[in-house]
Amino acid sequence: MSMPSYATTWRLRRAGLSDVDGFHALAVKPLVYRYLFDGAAPDREYVAARVTQSAGRSRESGLGMWVLDGLSAGCVGCAELRPYPLADAAEVTYxxxxxxxxQGLAARMVWTVIARAFHASRIDTVVAGADVANAASLALMRRLGMRFHREVRYPLGAGFEYVLRRRDSCPMPALAPLPID
Ligand SMILES: CC(C)(COP(=O)(O)OP(=O)(O)OC[C@H]1O[C@@H](n2cnc3c(N)ncnc32)[C@H](O)[C@@H]1OP(=O)(O)O)[C@@H](O)C(=O)NCCC(=O)NCCS
Structure with a gap:
């Protein structure tokens, strides 16, 4: 029996209410919440409300939450596109x-969600933000080809926003998208 290839091992699917516990289990890991959720482990109610809100968004809007599944592991990651106060723009979190x-998996996950939105919705601008100390997140933004947008102030301190526009979206080197529904 041959092993499944890396390319077919992972897939992104829209989050549903059955993902609340899986998402919560990820979100309460200190390395994950350190720069998210204002630096504190979120409670289950907060996660449930966020998943419920995302699950209610229409496919046409391009907004929503996608869960990264592996063959033997459910909910190992998550990327979300949320409203951003600019016309035809969304904020991505991951x-x-x-x-x-x-392993480059986060970059492929986030790129897949953004590329889908650029291709199949009105969204033409995606913004991401991170605390200045969140080196991994800032590196991921740059890997996607995002450009510095502005300095911002978060509850944990100073941060940066980066932006990617449909017309100049082209990660170099290219990123292979994951299967997505
Ligand atoms: C941000 C996060 C998703 C990145 O995951 P990851 O598996 O390290 O990302 P990737 O492997 O896809 O790496 C993407 C790029 O960032 C670089 N990178 C990753 N971590 C880095 C670090 N700590 N320092 C410098 N560069 C880093 C990688 O080298 C890669 O660039 P390259 O392709 O040019 O080599 C992960 O750290 C995470 O889940 N953090 C907690 C949640 C969070 O902070 N989310 C962001 C807030 S919205």
Missing amino acids: LLDPSHWG
Whole structure:
């Protein structure tokens, strides 16, 4: 029996209410919440409300939350596109189980969600933000080809926003998208 290839091992699917516990289990890992959720482990109610809100968004809007599944592991990561106060813009947030960091998987996950939105919705601008100390997140933004947008102030301190526009979206080197529904 041949092993499944890396390319077919992972897939992104829209988050549903059955993902609340899986998402919560990820979100309460200190390495994950350190720069997210204002630096504190979120409670289950907060996660449930966020998943419920995302699950209610229409496909046509391009907004929503996608869960990264592996063949033997459910919910190892998550990428979300949320409303951003600019016409035809969205904010992207993302997290990945630390046991999968450093394999380029987060970059492919986030790129897949953004590329889908650029291709299949009105969204033409995606913004991402990170605390200045969140080197991994800032590196991921640059890997996607995002450009510095502005300095911002978060509850944990100073941060940066980066932006990617449909017309100049082209990660170099190219990133292979993951299967997505
Ligand atoms: C941000 C996060 C998803 C990145 O995951 P990852 O598995 O390290 O990302 P990737 O392997 O896809 O790496 C993407 C790029 O960032 C670089 N990178 C990753 N971690 C880095 C670090 N700590 N320092 C410098 N560069 C880093 C990689 O080298 C890669 O660039 P390259 O292709 O040019 O080599 C992960 O650290 C995470 O889940 N953090 C907690 C949640 C969070 O902070 N989310 C962001 C807030 S919205």
